[in-house]
Amino acid sequence: MPRLGENDTNTYAYEINYNNINLILKVWKTDKPLIIVTHGWIAKYNDQGVYSIKNAYAVKYPDGYNIITLGWITYYQTFLNVASKCKEVGLALSHFLIKLVSLRIIIPSNIHMIGHNLGAHVLGVCGKNFYKLTKHKISRITGLNPTGPMTINTSITSIYLGKTLQKDDATFVDLIHTAKIDKFPMTTGHVEFYPNGGYNPQKGCEDINYEIYLTNGKKNDEITKSVAILFCSDAKSYEYYVESINNESAFISTLSKSYQHFENLENSERTTNHMGHHVNTKKGGTFYLMTNPMSPYSMDSIEAYKEKEREFRYTL
Numbered sequence: 001m002p003r004l005g006e007n008d009t010n011t012y013a014y015e016i017n018y019n020n021i022n023l024i025l026k027v028w029k030t031d032k033p034l035i036i037v038t039h040g041w042i043a044k045y046n047d048q049g050v051y052s053i054k055n056a057y058a059v060k061y062p063d064g065y066n067i068i069t070l071g072w073i074t075y076y077q078t079f080l081n082v083a084s085k086c087k088e089v090g091l092a093l094s095h096f097l098i099k100l101v102s103l104r105i106i107i108p109s110n111i112h113m114i115g116h117n118l119g120a121h122v123l124g125v126c127g128k129n130f131y132k133l134t135k136h137k138i139s140r141i142t143g144l145n146p147t148g149p150m151t152i153n154t155s156i157t158s159i160y161l162g163k164t165l166q167k168d169d170a171t172f173v174d175l176i177h178t179a180k181i182d183k184f185p186m187t188t189g190h191v192e193f194y195p196n197g198g199y200n201p202q203k204g205c206e207d208i209n210y211e212i213y214l215t216n217g218k219k220n221d222e223i224t225k226s227v228a229i230l231f232c233s234d235a236k237s238y239e240y241y242v243e244s245i246n247n248e249s250a251f252i253s254t255l256s257k258s259y260q261h262f263e264n265l266e267n268s269e270r271t272t273n274h275m276g277h278h279v280n281t282k283k284g285g286t287f288y289l290m291t292n293p294m295s296p297y298s299m300d301s302i303e304a305y306k307e308k309e310r311e312f313r314y315t316l
Helices: 021-027 052-060 079-083 086-102 118-134 154-160 225-246 259-263 302-315
Strands: 002-005 034-038 066-070 111-116 140-144 172-176 191-195 252-255 272-274 285-289
Touching: 021 086, 034 052, 034 118, 052 066, 052 225, 079 118, 086 118, 111 118, 111 225, 118 140, 140 225, 172 225, 259 285
Parallel strands: 034 066, 034 111, 111 140, 140 172, 172 191, 191 285
Antiparallel strands: 002 066, 252 272, 252 285
């Protein structure tokens, strides 16, 4: 259920439903935009997971936003089970937002929703239904690795059919791909970012300690090193986003036909954008960038990356 949060030292853990939705009025920042953050499969309900986005906003802009975190998984479930719930949760969220709009405390053009892997598709369903019922679009939806950390198969395809996040689900949809699956049912955005080509493994994940993914500190035979690397790449999407909140010049990205064209500097126009919070909504298309393996992840340019590569080879 939605939980209203404010900042790292003053967080309101109100569980909101249709019977107590007026609780929001007690802590609502008048005339401030709304940000909704939600998790994906295998949610982390602590500040180390996707909800670190909430804290980053609250610390950087303590009076700038109303922030709601949406938790919709209460225990470990399989990827397919969680995927099958996306539509139900998205529809419920759309009605929740319609209620907020009816209370006249927010308008659709001031709503930004951020979802990690399966959570991005929850928000897609929400955006679709919100528009269907109100004829107004939510301002922005950000999908963080909307593919999710799972190999595609026909069962997943049937579950996702007609439910993936699309660019028509909001006025502006931006996507950050960090563990992209080529045959995943099509997800589209007005602008799409592919750090390190968008594929697994992301930089810094190759030598990940898989023990950090053990369940409740116990050995989980399903968690192999390759799976841990995949989870690491999936998590990079929200780690990059957190860094983008704190640095408005971070993650300069270049419009390009492909990652290979980008690496070879074969981009005559050199159109750039910033991945993350400070994205330029007027610059659409497919953008590529490289990152550092550790925080700070942002590089100034591909030229900076190539210089680091030369330095690395020189020291070998």
